[in-house]
Amino acid sequence: MKHPIIMSTPLAAQIAQLMPDAAVITVNRDCSVQYWSPGAEKLLGFPAEDVMNQAGLYGEHCDSCQAAYEVTANDKPEGRILTLHTAGGQPRVVKKYTMPLFDTEGRFDGGIAVLIAYPSMPTVETAFPVPGKPYHGMISHDPLMQNVFAMISRVAQTDLPVLVRGESGTGKELVARAIHEESARKGQAFVAINCAALNPNILESELFGHAKGAFTGAIRQHIGVFEQARGGTLFLDEIAEIPLDLQAKLLRVLETGEFTPLGGERRLIADVRIITATHRALREEAKSGRFRHDLLYRLRVIPIFLPPLRERRHDIPLLAKHLLQEQAHGAASPQINHEAMQQLMQYDWPGNVRELRNVLSYAWLMANNSVIELQHLPSEFMHTEAASHIQHTTSASKRRQWDVDEIQAVIARHHGNLTQAAQTLGISRTTLWRKLKNAG
Numbered sequence: 001m002k003h004p005i006i007m008s009t010p011l012a013a014q015i016a017q018l019m020p021d022a023a024v025i026t027v028n029r030d031c032s033v034q035y036w037s038p039g040a041e042k043l044l045g046f047p048a049e050d051v052m053n054q055a056g057l058y059g060e061h062c063d064s065c066q067a068a069y070e071v072t073a074n075d076k077p078e079g080r081i082l083t084l085h086t087a088g089g090q091p092r093v094v095k096k097y098t099m100p101l102f103d104t105e106g107r108f109d110g111g112i113a114v115l116i117a118y119p120s121m122p123t124v125e126t127a128f129p130v131p132g133k134p135y136h137g138m139i140s141h142d143p144l145m146q147n148v149f150a151m152i153s154r155v156a157q158t159d160l161p162v163l164v165r166g167e168s169g170t171g172k173e174l175v176a177r178a179i180h181e182e183s184a185r186k187g188q189a190f191v192a193i194n195c196a197a198l199n200p201n202i203l204e205s206e207l208f209g210h211a212k213g214a215f216t217g218a219i220r221q222h223i224g225v226f227e228q229a230r231g232g233t234l235f236l237d238e239i240a241e242i243p244l245d246l247q248a249k250l251l252r253v254l255e256t257g258e259f260t261p262l263g264g265e266r267r268l269i270a271d272v273r274i275i276t277a278t279h280r281a282l283r284e285e286a287k288s289g290r291f292r293h294d295l296l297y298r299l300r301v302i303p304i305f306l307p308p309l310r311e312r313r314h315d316i317p318l319l320a321k322h323l324l325q326e327q328a329h330g331a332a333s334p335q336i337n338h339e340a341m342q343q344l345m346q347y348d349w350p351g352n353v354r355e356l357r358n359v360l361s362y363a364w365l366m367a368n369n370s371v372i373e374l375q376h377l378p379s380e381f382m383h384t385e386a387a388s389h390i391q392h393t394t395s396a397s398k399r400r401q402w403d404v405d406e407i408q409a410v411i412a413r414h415h416g417n418l419t420q421a422a423q424t425l426g427i428s429r430t431t432l433w434r435k436l437k438n439a440g
């Protein structure tokens with residue numbers, strides 16, 4: 001039997017005095033408001049007289065819950081992040097803690113809810129988007145990306161399917177992971193699968209699994225990603241690439257919430273949150289018949305678009321600093337000089353942030369712990385007037401010395417594999433040998 005807790009209004013008022021900025025609310029077993037603190041008036045904008053003795057209040061004022069101020073008998077003590085709307089219609093992100101109360105007979109008898117403005121929580125795991133600060137490993141001060149971060153916080157409070165669209169390397173998987181980490185499914189599995197990387201014949205078994213003997217070669221049972229991700233989040237990358245027959249099967253799973261492994265007898269519950277991603281315009285794919293319309297509507301409930309890096313060039317210095325710091329693992333990270341930064345800013349970045357990360361790794365290696373200059377960037381950055389000028393003015397002796405350092409650093413990075421080192425340097429293995437011999 002649950003322990004009886006008596007929550008009288010004076011006691012609630014005392015708690016409210018201890019937490020003047022929080023909304024302290026008590027409800028009875030019908031969810032009718034019995035106490036509404038001055039902090040609740042401040043945080044949510046509704047005066048007490050408007051809400052007292054009202055039940056099931058303001059469901060329409062909550063984007064991610066049924067009733068904003070509800071307390072149920074099964075509520076757990078952990079906080080939930082919700083987006084509410086204030087009396088003035090402004091969205092307000094709050095963390096809501098609830099405690100159900102029970103009478104001496106063990107019957108549910110209402111409870112207490114404490115709502116705190118989310119960013120002011122002392123224990124926020126740096127999860128609230130703050131411009132210029134990393135948000136789940138992503139950094140940007142671009143307004144579109146800030147919107148994306150805010151959207152992640154909101155959709156994470158629901159189980160709605162999200163479709164992330166963006167070019168390769170724009171951070172689609174980071175977005176999917178961030179939604180998972182912000183959601184109640186955090187702590188359960190996050191399973192990512194790239195639908196384009198798998199042969200269509202084995203994709204079905206990768207998704208739903210197969211029983212032993214389901215087809216020739218199925219020598220043992222295989223657990224598919226729907227089951228691996230049970231209770232957690234399933235990220236289906238490059239969703240546009242799945243064949244039409246599999247699209248039909250996936251649609252059925254989404255409609256019924258169940259699936260059967262290939263050759264299996266039992267239907268299993270698909271308890272996963274689905275996040276999909278693509279670099280293609282899925283609506284165009286549907287128009288041209290390559291993607292099912294009905295599946296598109298199922299998956300694209302919440303669309304999130306990630307802009308390419310060339311459309312947010314002003315993010316490049318911030319990202320470069322962040323990525324270099326990440327690679328330095330706490331040690332002092334190298335600076336980038338003006339010319340090199342100019343080149344980075346002008347480049348089109350077809351591979352987006354992933355390409356920027358790789359270019360910076362290369363440049364750091366080449367700079368050998370000194371300031372990153374233009375000549376440390378890969379060859380595609382050296383084909384401009386400014387670049388050729390700088391190359392020209394690099395002294396021959398400095399250049400030769402730099403070559404040896406560079407070669408040795410690249411060889412070390414490839415753990416002594418000269419073929420791979422030569423590939424990274426863009427020279428033949430023979431030239432590499434010759435340079436090493438001359439240096440020695």
Ligand SMILES: Nc1ncnc2c1ncn2[C@@H]1O[C@H](COP(=O)(O)OP(=O)(O)OP(=O)(O)O)[C@@H](O)[C@H]1O
Binds near residue numbers: 140166169171279319
């Ligand atoms: N805004 C960002 N801030 C910091 N790092 C980022 C950002 N966006 C992407 N990255 C980094 O870029 C790389 C690529 O990110 P991710 O794998 O999420 O991209 P993607 O869009 O899923 O790529 P693909 O479509 O090729 O799978 C990762 O190393 C990731 O950490």
